[in-house]
Amino acid sequence: MAGESTSCPPGYSVEFRDDVAILWMNNGENRFNIDTIAEINRALDTVEGSSLTRILITTGVGKFYSNGFDLNWLGNQGPEINEEFVGRLYKLWIRLMTFPVPTVAAINGHCYAGGGLFALCHDHRVMRTQRGWWCFPEIHIKLPFRPEMMNLLQNKLSSPAVARDMLLFGKKYVAEDLLKVDVVDDICEQSSLIEVAINRARTTLGKDNYSRDMLTRMKEDINNNSIERLVSTPYYQAVKSKL
Amino acid sequence: MPELQDKYRVEFVGDVAILRMNNGENRFSSPTITAINKALDEIEKSDAKALITIGSGRFYSNGIDLKWMSQQTADEALKFALVPLVNRVLTFPMPTIAAINGHCYAGGAIFALAHDYRVMRTRQGWFCLPEIHLKLTFSSFKHVIKCKIPQGRVFTDMAVFGKRYTAEQVKATGVVDDITEMAGLMDLALHMAKQCLGKSGYDRETLKILKTDLYEDAVKETSVGNQQLFNIAKL
Numbered sequence: 457m458a459g460e461s462t463s464c465p466p467g468y469s470v471e472f473r474d475d476v477a478i479l480w481m482n483n484g485e486n487r488f489n490i491d492t493i494a495e496i497n498r499a500l501d502t503v504e505g506s507s508l509t510r511i512l513i514t515t516g517v518g519k520f521y522s523n524g525f526d527l528n529w530l531g532n533q534g535p536e537i538n539e540e541f542v543g544r545l546y547k548l549w550i551r552l553m554t555f556p557v558p559t560v561a562a563i564n565g566h567c568y569a570g571g572g573l574f575a576l577c578h579d580h581r582v583m584r585t586q587r588g589w590w591c592f593p594e595i596h597i598k599l600p601f602r603p604e605m606m607n608l609l610q611n612k613l614s615s616p617a618v619a620r621d622m623l624l625f626g627k628k629y630v631a632e633d634l635l636k637v638d639v640v641d642d643i644c645e646q647s648s649l650i651e652v653a654i655n656r657a658r659t660t661l662g663k664d665n666y667s668r669d670m671l672t673r674m675k676e677d678i679n680n681n682s683i684e685r686l687v688s689t690p691y692y693q694a695v696k697s698k699l
Numbered sequence: 700m701p702e703l704q705d706k707y708r709v710e711f712v713g714d715v716a717i718l719r720m721n722n723g724e725n726r727f728s729s730p731t732i733t734a735i736n737k738a739l740d741e742i743e744k745s746d747a748k749a750l751i752t753i754g755s756g757r758f759y760s761n762g763i764d765l766k767w768m769s770q771q772t773a774d775e776a777l778k779f780a781l782v783p784l785v786n787r788v789l790t791f792p793m794p795t796i797a798a799i800n801g802h803c804y805a806g807g808a809i810f811a812l813a814h815d816y817r818v819m820r821t822r823q824g825w826f827c828l829p830e831i832h833l834k835l836t837f838s839s840f841k842h843v844i845k846c847k848i849p850q851g852r853v854f855t856d857m858a859v860f861g862k863r864y865t866a867e868q869v870k871a872t873g874v875v876d877d878i879t880e881m882a883g884l885m886d887l888a889l890h891m892a893k894q895c896l897g898k899s900g901y902d903r904e905t906l907k908i909l910k911t912d913l914y915e916d917a918v919k920e921t922s923v924g925n926q927q928l929f930n931i932a933k934l
Contacts, residue, residue, distance in 0.1 A: 598905045606912040615849045617873050620815055624909050625794070625895055 464517050468495040470502045475510040476654055477503040477557075482517040488570050489526035490537070493544050500551065510665055511657040512555060513650060514578065515562035521588070522571030542602070543695035545570075546686040549608070552577040553683065554675040556668035558660045562653035563631075564646060569593060573605065576612040579660065581639060582653045583631040584646040590629040590639070592622055604685040611682050614638040707734040709741050714900070715892045716747035717885075721755040726764035727781050727806055729771075735784060743792070748900035749892040750791060752814065753798040753885065757823065760807025781806060782839045786921035788813040789843065790910045792903035794895045798888040799866075800881065805829055809840050812847040816895070817874065818888050819866040820881040826874075827863035842917035849873055 471478045561575040563583040567590045618637045621627040631643040644652045706722040797811040799819040803826045853872045856862040866878040
């Protein structure tokens with residue numbers, strides 16, 4: 457199967473291949489704002505609504521997996537919209553972290569800041585070689601994480617030294633580096649990326665599949681610390697019951 | 700005390716500040732902590748972009764000056780400010796590197812752990828958290844330990860069971876980032892500083908916020924007003 461769908465529609469779309477759902481992000485830098493979050497949620501609704509689906513892959517098209525928050529857009533919004541954005545973002549992260557099927561972020565290119573956070577909310581990550589940086593540049597752009605974001609990131613990283621390099625000092629990583637620090641499970645050429653992502657998910661899936669309910673409950677338990685931190689923020693509380 | 704301050708001197712190599720501890724075992728007492736804080740004040744006031752601390756001779760630091768401590772009144776002992784000093788280093792507003800030139804025990808190891816990076820000389824010197832052997836708990840430092848030492852086997856050996864490590868052994872745990880012969884130790888520390896700083900170094904305020912959030916539990920536990928040092932009566 458081709459790794460990259462050249463016939464992929466613009467924006468966010470879902471492709472089904474047997475029991476695999478692929479969420480294609482074909483929106484330039486795939487940055488997060490209230491509209492794109494809504495589109496991603498609609499795509500996830502489609503995936504959840506498909507009872508045959510047992511695996512979710514997310515991937516970008518072209519040079520970017522995701523470059524993070526839409527800072528230009530955010531800068532033009534008032535505080536209320538900024539806060540709503542944060543709340544909806546936290547909701548999306550929680551949804552992804554507790555998604556009822558195994559999830560793999562197939563990192564096809566640059567993965568910065570909020571893009572990295574999004575990728576870390578998946579069960580697995582695989583990344584293409586030869587192009588694309590992974591980086592949390594917050595120190596370089598003088599924009600610290602919110603404490604609950606830092607808490608989430610820490611829970612997802614394997615050691616204090618990695619957290620220091622990645623989160624404090626904004627180190628840039630290529631695929632080989634990420635493999636060494638256990639942030640990605642596999643690396644490969646771009647042309648094999650989707651296949652490798654599916655294989656990784658199948659290894660997790662095993663023969664017997666999982667009850668969707670049980671998997672969600674298991675993920676909620678495991679991520680309990682991070683989820684509680686996000687849920688207890690005023691941002692989350694404000695959008696809790698909004699669609 | 701000028702003679703004591705002399706033993707905790709600051710020098711600058713380009714935009715890297717070096718604090719040299721040249722006081723025998725470099726143990727912590729109220730006077731020596733005062734001297735260290737004065738040196739850190741000087742560094743914060745300067746344009747320095749990174750901090751290296753190093754001991755001299757056979758010792759980086761052997762921890763708390765227990766002999767001095769046993770001679771203090773209860774009031775004096777309560778003012779002993781190692782906990783705030785560790786908090787200060789943990790959140791220091793520039794990259795910090797502990798250049799471990801020799802023995803690094805107990806409070807000395809905790810002081811080293813509070814830094815961002817650790818490098819160590821080979822062939823001499825142990826790295827050790829011997830608290831279990833001294834029948835002491837980590838009390839206010841337990842989150843510092845938890846946030847700097849990898850979970851699992853390493854934590855069990857190093858923190859719980861007080862294993863002592865050579866440079867090679869502690870490097871293998873990931874707790875020390877790199878090792879080299881003594882003659883090359885400062886160069887290695889300077890090299891790490893340079894690599895970390897990149898082209899422009901870091902905004903102090905942003906880095907402090909990031910460290911405070913990353914080490915949230917440790918920072919809270921070591922904040923003024925929330926200190927619980929080990930039961931001094933046990934000494």
